[in-house]
Amino acid sequence: QSVLTQPPSISAAPGQQVTISCSGNSFNIGNNDISWYQQVPGAAPTLLIYDNNKRPAGIPDRFSGSKSGTSATLGITGLQTGDEADYYCGTWDTSLHGWVFGGATRVTVL
């Protein structure tokens, strides 16, 4: 059971938009910045979004992040077959004194 809650799967057709939710509490998302990671099957994770809504160099603006209260959202527009992957949210938990991840959302492009 992950500390952060994500939907296990989402699917959409190419070109469409998807949003992935991440729900936590006041000790994690409510008080700390969230980041999002993409893991393509068979590969290591990569950073997609940090500090709630910032994109590292090289990440297209089709990916966006937002946070409100104890929840966060990752948005992907113009869905591409290359976006098929597992997506994880993560943040610091000040009560656990540790990093926590969501349980992964598998995005499938139909």
Place this chain on the structure above:
Amino acid sequence: QVVESGGGVVQPGRSLRLSCVGSGFILSDYPMYWVRQAPGKGLEWVAVISHDGINKYHAQSVEGRFTVSRDTRMVYFQMNSLRPEDAAVYYCARGLSATEGHGHYVYYGMDLWGQGTTVTVSS
């Protein structure tokens, strides 16, 4: 890039030490993480160490058995009393930043991941 080494097959109850080296950046400028992923499972954070090694936190699942440490060149992960449930791909990752207040640290995620090293625990 970040490169891990030291994985392998080990019997339950034995020890293993993982190492992590960075290239293209000054390792001692960054906090560093260890994250593991059991076969078919999600990501699980296991340890983080501050850029200067003064602060470190471990996940409850490994507390007292595993220890993260570092010197100027490498980050290490000493794993003792290994259990079958410790079998996973272990990733070393560079941290974004950290802040300290009232003796507690807050960390801000990982921006550069290694390819991982596989640990198998089996008799």
